[in-house]
Each structure stands twice: as C-alpha cells, then as structure tokens.
Amino acid sequence: MSSAWSKFASPSTFYPLAGRMIPVFWVLAAGSLLVGLYWGFFETPDQLGGSNAQKGYYRIIFLHVGAAWMSMWLYAVMVGWAAIGLVFNTRLSYMMANAIAPTGAIFTFLALWSGAFWGRPSWGTYWDWDPRLTSELILFFLYIGYIALHSAIDDARRADRAAALLAIVGLVMVPVIFWSINCPDPNQCAALHQRSGLGKVDGDILFAMLMTTLGFWMYAFATTLMRVRTIILTREAQTTWAAETIQAEVRS
Amino acid sequence: MLKVFWSVLHRDLLLAMRRRTDVLTTLFFFLIVVSLFPLGVGTETAVLRTLGPGVVWVAALLASMLALERLFAADFEDGTLEQLLLTDQPLVLLVLAKITAHWLLTGLPLVLMAPLVGMQYHLTDPAIGIMMAALLLGTPVLSLIGAIGAALTLGLRGGGILLSLLILPLYIPVLVYGAGAVELAAVELTATRPYLMLLAAFLLSSLILAPLASAAALRISIE
Amino acid sequence: MLQVAQLECRRGDRLLFSGLDFEVGPGTLLHVRGRNGSGKTTLLRTLCGLYTADHGEVHWRGESIRALGEDYRRDLLYFGHLNGIKGDLTGVENLRLAATLDGDKADTRTVWAALARIGLAGFEDIPTRMLSQGQKKRTALARLILSRAPLWILDEPFTALDTDAVDLLQQLIADQVANGGLVVLTTHQEVPLTSGQACHLDLGR
Secondary structure: OOHHHHHHOOHHHHHHHHHHHHHHHHHHHHHHHHHHHHHHHHOOOOOOOOOOOOOHHHHHHHHHHHHHHHHHHHHHHHHHHHHHHHHHOOHHHHHHHHHHHHHHHHHHHHHHHHHHHHHHHHHOOOOOOOHHHHHHHHHHHHHHHHHHHHHHOOOHHHHHHHHHHHHHHHHHHHHHHHHHHHOOOHHHHHHHOOOOOHHHOOHHHHHHHHHHHHHHHHHHHHHHHHHHHHHHHHHOOOOHHHHHHHHHHHHO | OHHHHHHHHHHHHHHHHHOHHHHHHHHHHHHHHHHHHHHHHOOOHHHHHHHHHHHHHHHHHHHHHHHHHHHHHHHHHHOHHHHHHOOOOOHHHHHHHHHHHHHHHHHHHHHHHHHHHHHHOOOOHHHHHHHHHHHHHHHHHHHHHHHHHHHHOOOOOOHHHHHHHHHHHHHHHHHHHHHHHHHHHOOOOHHHHHHHHHHHHHHHHHHHHHHHHHHHHHHHHHO | OEEEEEEEEEEOOEEEEEEEEEEEOOOEEEEEEOOOOOOHHHHHHHHHOOOOOOEEEEEEOOEEHHHHOHHHHHOEEEEOOOOOOOOOOEHHHHHHHHHHHHOOOOOHHHHHHHHHHOOOOOOOOOEHHHOOHHHHHHHHHHHHHHOOOOEEEEEOOOOOOOHHHHHHHHHHHHHHHHOOOEEEEEOOOOOOOOOOEEEEEEOOO
C-alpha cells in the first residue's frame, strides 16, 4: 500500500480526523432527513403511483425503503472492511467492520419494524412470510451472529479475524439463502419473482426516498466513526498518544 | 496424502467406537424430537403428512448441530488439533477427513433412519425414497457448513449456543429444498428432480469451499 | 538456519517482546529463558507458525515460514504444553498416528521399539487415559525417537518426568544436536550436550 494510505490507516492519525468529520456528517444527516421527510409528508401525492390503491399510510415507505437498503449495503460494506482487514492485516479495517455492525443491525431492525406497521393496514397482518420480509429477518440474524461472535471472543485479534471470516462466509451464502427464500419451488421460479423498478416510481416520492436514504448514509457514517473512535481508544489505551488524548478530553 | 486422510478418518471413527454413547445420543435426540411433534400437534394423518418433511429436516439440523460442537473441541482440548495444524499435509485435507467422519457418524445414520421416521408420519413410499435421497445429499452440506462454525467458536464459553446462532441461518437453503422435495414427492414424484439437483449443487460447492473456510477459521482460532 | 528478524508479539494489550533478532545454525541448542508470562510459549508458537507475530518474520533456510508452509512443517516437530495424545487410544495407536502425521516411519516394530525405549514396555496396549501424568508425557515424547525432523521446538518437555525419563530426554536432545539438528526449548533444566553448541535467549528484560 502507498504511504498516504498507510498513514491514514494508523489509528492515531485517524482518530482526530474522524473527530473532525463526525459533526459534518451529523449536520448532513439532519439536513437531508429533514428535507426528505418534509418532501415525503407534504409534497407527495396521497396515492402510491399507478394502480396501487394505498392511501396516506404508505408514507412509512420513506423510512422503510431507506432502512432496508441501508441494511443490505452496510452488510456489504462491513464485509468489504473485514476482507481488507484479512488481506492487508490492517487493524483499522477490522475496527471499521466492527463499528458498522450495530448500525447495520439497527437499520435491519428498523426495516422489519416499519414493515410490520406498514403490513398491518395494507396486508391486514404485522408479519407475513413474504420473501423480502424473511430475507430481512435472516439478514438480522447474520448481523446478530457477527456481533455475538465478536463479543464472545476475549482476544481482540482473534475476535476481529474470526468475525471477519464469518462475515465473508455470510456474504457468500446470502445470495443462496435469499434465492431459496424467494423461490422455494425451483419448478416455478419465474412466476414467483417479484419485479420492481425505480423508473415507475413517482418523481416526488423517489426524491423523498433518496433524500432520506442519503440522510441514513450520513447517519451511518457519523455513528460508525463515533464507534470507531471509541474502539480505537479502548484498544490503544496503553499507548502514550491515547493516554494523552483521554486526559485532554477529560480536562475539556 | 491419501494415507493421512485415511488415518485421520480412521482415528475419528475409532474414537467414536470407543465412545459409542456420544454417537448414539445424537441419534436418539433425533428420534425423540421427531417423535414428540405428533404428540404436540395431534396425530391426524393429514396433519402429520404435511408437517413430516419439515419436522424431519429441522430435527436433522439440530442433531447435526449437537454433534458439531465436539467436532474440533475434543482435539483442541488435548492438543492433537495443534499437531494436525503442524503436519506437512494440507490442512484442508485433514479438515475434510474430520468432516467426513462427522457425517458418517451423524448424517448417514439419519439417512438410514429416515424410513422409520417416515412411517411415523405416514409418508408414502415414494416420499420416503425422496426423503432418503434428499437427506443423503443434504446432510453432508450440514456437516460441511457446520464445521466452519465449529472452528470459529472453538474453545469459547457457551460455544454450543453461539454455534447454532451462527450456523442455523446458513442452513436455510438446505432446509427449504430438502423439505420441499419431500413435500412435493407426495404430489408429483418427477417434479422433485430440480430440488435434488439443487441439493447436489450445494453439496459440490460446499465440498470445495467449506473445508477452505474451516481450515482458515481453525488457524485463526488456535492462536 | 532458523532466523528471526525484528519480531514483535503482543497478547491482548500487553507487549510481550519486540525487536527480537537472532539466528541459529545447525547443531545448536537454543535455550529460551524468562520469567512466567515473559512470552516464552508465544515465541515458540510463533516459531512454529501457529501464532502470527504482530511484526517481523521467521525465516527457515533463508525463506519466510509463511511462504514455505508445508515444506517448513515437514522439517518441524513441535511439542507443546498439551501432550497431543488421545486418551481413548492406546500408546501404540497414538504413536503410530502421530508418526504418520509427521511423515515418519510408522510400522509396528518401530513403534513398539520406540515405546519400549521411552520406558513404556507393558503399557503399549492400554488406553492412555489410564496412564499416569508422567507416562502420558512419555507416550507423547516417544515421537522424538521416531522423528527425522531437523528442527525440534519443545515447550517445557521436562515437567512431570522422573529422573530416568529426564536422562533419556537429555540424551535424545543431545543426539539431535550432535546429528546437526536444531533444538529450541524452554526449560528450567540444564541439558548437557556431547557436541554442538548451546546458546541462550533471555526474554522479559
């Protein structure tokens, strides 16, 4: 790796940098969430586009879809960091993967929760074994498994590497698992497969959805960086720079 | 290379023969779980026929899981695992030998017990046949994927519970197609072919990938 | 032959040692010394490749042991804190299996002879869990008699052994060194050598 990268990969350089970035991400998160939610609640039609007869309560979509997207992306990002950690043996990458997991799990939970509340008026039930719901539930289990394995191992190095390997195995299995849930009968997969595209969605709805998703991204950055900073301080507690940082922060 | 594979396989089988109760416990666990369900959900033939395939597969998952905890743990405790990691043979091969032994001791007996369980649930003969085929293809996948979890949770407190948390979600594809095939066999026998093909595909791909992942996990865990 | 450069190992938050450099050639006994917790076992495990150092590398015959992989492990015999024998198997079965895995000769006569030499005549056919601590350790140490590996890494091999066994083990180590082998060990015992050289490495200063 080039020297610039390895410089930023060092926890002592990254710690203050992350500290400066966190407020920026919080502002961006609040801003885009406000715009997205305002647009979603006041500037969108009362009916979901096309022949879909849902009324105002579909507006939970602005939280639900964003959260569901985030839950899947964050898993991929987490595995990406974990893989980088395993290949280049950089401690900061493991810390990133480790910090992303709770945020990802929260988004998964939020997607399930908001889905249940949307399902109640539109399907008449909180829970249905719909492929997407089931996939989301399994994804939640995968996050929980990662977090549980990491916290069950005392030695930080082993915990990082074991959890990273588990995350990669999970990512390899995810398409197979989702496929098997989507299509339990291989004789008639094509008929069961739900299709949806963003092209058909009303412009205002799409804008609001994308804005809240952007807000979620910024929120994810902010919380991840905050968690990484905590992890860095805990792990590097014995170094002089960490001790000085802690002292300075206690004083201020 | 094959000699080492055989000697590890032979060793594990020999050890199991000297500790027969460990093996039998797993099999009786399977039998008991399967026998309890009719007592819980009622003994009507129609209900049992619908539930049978799913129950048998879930019980097979749990039985396989129960034995997985000991897959590497016993070797870890007495130091033989360390020695396995230090041989001049590829670790993947040794891991595969241990997984094979695990399957011969927990998976294969389940396949052979399938007719008995099938009769308990009033499954038709073709359905029992398909169930045996599906178990024959599916149980090795359970052992293969489970080995990764067993290696990752090696030596941890509460490893058994953690193992099920990590591994059970990964068993879903096998469960879906394994149980699906048996369900369909009662309706239309020829339509079960794609199910078995998918299970065979899972078996082949996990045969290649899972020992690699388990070996990597063992190297991480033994440190 | 065995070379270590700028080796650094941590356990959790604790730094065990750093900047460790040494090189030992054939026909040498390297005695690793240090207080409890000074990282002796971690060093030996790092030399085996069981533990990955946080910094630095181990080289064998000029190549990194990571790159050598199985070729390095063929030249290596490690004896750790755990005996590495199965309680449910007999001494003969244990030793034969260990020899097969090490790539050594494992025919019946060799194995029985090795067990007889280590002082287990009459106990060959008993499951090793029935044996005493010292006898278990002897069973495990019988691997050294069969071994043809040039590098032995032994972690506290003398504990739980009686004086006869200690003498025999000292003899085995001396023979290995005299035959141009390399032995790295931790022990509180002195090991007299017939030929070759002994050196010390002190950890935890």
